[in-house]
Amino acid sequence: MKTLATLDKLKILGEGAKYDVCASTASKVQKSGKWDIGAASPSGVCHSFTPDGRCISLFKVLLTNYCEKDCAYCPNRAGRDVARAKFAADELAGLFMDFYRRNYVEGLFLSSGVTHSTGHTMSEILKVAEILRSRYKFGGYIHLKILPGASGGDVAAAIRFANRVSLNMEAPSAAHLAKLSRTKSFDGEILDGMAKIRNHLKEQPGVSHSTQYIVGAAQEADRDILQSVTKLYGQYNLKRAYFSAFQPVDGTPLAAIGQTPLIRENRLYQSDFLLRLYGFTYSDLAFELNGNLDLELDPKLAYALKHPELFPLEINKASFNDLLKVPGLGPRSAAKIVRVRREHRLTQPAELKNAGLVLKRALSFITIDGRFYGDRSKLAKPNRQNYTQLSLWGDSRDHLLTGAMADH
Structure with a gap:
């Protein structure tokens, strides 16, 4: 041979x-x-x-x-x-x-x-x-x-x-x-x-x-x-x-199954980031009735829309952990906001740009010195399939683009 x-x-x-x-x-x-x-x-x-x-x-x-x-x-x-x-x-x-x-x-x-x-x-x-x-x-x-x-x-x-x-x-x-x-x-x-x-x-x-x-x-x-x-x-x-994401390979038993959309893989990575770096828990994640994440909304935005009673948050008072729940805000921008407001009260949207947050996404979920600059329609529940919230320990089942968040 x-x-x-x-x-x-x-x-x-x-x-x-x-x-x-x-x-x-x-x-x-x-x-x-x-x-x-x-x-x-x-x-x-x-x-x-x-x-x-x-x-x-x-x-x-x-x-x-x-x-x-x-x-x-x-x-x-x-x-x-x-x-x-x-x-x-x-x-x-x-x-x-x-x-x-x-x-x-x-x-x-x-x-x-x-x-x-x-x-x-x-x-x-x-x-x-x-x-x-x-x-x-x-x-x-x-x-x-x-x-x-x-x-x-x-x-x-x-x-x-x-x-x-x-x-x-x-x-x-x-x-x-x-x-x-x-x-x-x-x-x-x-x-x-x-x-x-x-x-x-x-x-x-x-x-x-x-x-x-x-x-x-x-x-x-x-x-x-x-x-x-x-x-x-x-x-x-x-x-x-x-x-x-599953990709079928010729000559294997699953060859006839369709390829898993890459956006589903991306939503899982985003959710994983929320769990590891943003202080989210499993019960915070919003799933559709079929048990999957929404492919049209990133998981952080889905959470915010699921909980309109929590928003908007006042940018000068919200805790670091609460700021992490705001779409468009990540750990670095939240930490910078907390540092800046110790010596200066934020009063204008322009002041937030230097903090590194995605202002367009964040404005509808915050107030700045008591004023709301966003779109109130974004705080309403979306007209789409209802989400379900599952308890990690209450479920009766058996057990349990590379990692970059689409927004902060």
């Missing part, structure tokens, strides 16, 4: 890794000291920006696309007729360092299909990281994928080597995951893996973990996903969730 050349493998396995989302500015390189090479970047992962404005290039690749799992959406699922390849640990580590020395990349994202067994594949993933850290003294960014069913020892080892680890949820509940795979256990592999990561992260506080959902593949609703995300943030110390 003819052996594939290294660059031919890279073409296959680099393409196969594109379905894992990992773009973030939330991580910082923490590994230093005993590893000397590569610790130049203070920021995170693929296509993120350092504080000095540089873009980080990430070497994102699969160790192998041979896989024993049957995920219905996955191009690398077992039994699909697709070109297959596998790197040896030495080979992949050497290839990465070659690319790093040529300044092509600054960090590594390593995932894999499952071949032979989860334990065997995790062992090979860990070999790559160990070679980079020990033999090459690489001190830069490494993101390692934790495979479902990984042992506690493998999880602990991955966290020792990595700056970030991730275990994909894929679906928000056992019932939804069952629609995607017959070989994965939601409680026994996914949630148990999340618990192992949480517990071992206590020993390595500089490391973080993330997850990913395939949006629309399991016919789940947005409320299911966001309920799951909220529980992960609260119970498993998750750092960041990513959302990938």
Whole structure:
């Protein structure tokens, strides 16, 4: 049998890794000291920006696309007729360092299909990281994928080597995951893996973990996903969730299902920002009767329209947390308003422009020194399908454009 050349493998396995989302500015390189090479970047992962404005290039690749799992959406699922390849640990580590020395990349994202067994594949993933850290003294960014069913020892080892680890949820509940795979256990592999990561992260506080959902593949609703995300943030110390709109792949069982609109993915990211950075809770989110977010309104505006009794807010008196609920206002602009009004009473809309808020959006939800400058019709309930508000803990179901807010 003819052996594939290294660059031919890279073409296959680099393409196969594109379905894992990992773009973030939330991580910082923490590994230093005993590893000397590569610790130049203070920021995170693929296509993120350092504080000095540089873009980080990430070497994102699969160790192998041979896989024993049957995920219905996955191009690398077992039994699909697709070109297959596998790197040896030495080979992949050497290839990465070659690319790093040529300044092509600054960090590594390593995932894999499952071949032979989860334990065997995790062992090979860990070999790559160990070679980079020990033999090459690489001190830069490494993101390692934790495979479902990984042992506690493998999880602990991955966290020792990595700056970030991730275990994909894929679906928000056992019932939804069952629609995607017959070989994965939601409680026994996914949630148990999340618990192992949480517990071992206590020993390595500089490391973080993330997850990913395939949006629309399991016919789940947005409320299911966001309920799951909220529980992960609260119970498993998750750092960041990513959302990938389902795209059908020929030759898979879900090939006939239509593509999930990208705007739905965007609305989930916006809602996630509200949960993580704006002080919103799950019960604050406004869902339509079908359980999805409104595709025509960003989630913050939907919240404001759902609660006309709260608006308009007086800009000179509202607390920082209340200001964050105003459409067009973000954490930086809210903080600046709070600082400025300690010494100066705001009296005109023009004074707010320097605070960085989106004045056109905010004016209908605030008063300035007792005066209203907006459009009162925007405070009325919209003539559209009613929203439903769900309690995170009261639901009887089973469990729970890259992250940029459309407005502040």
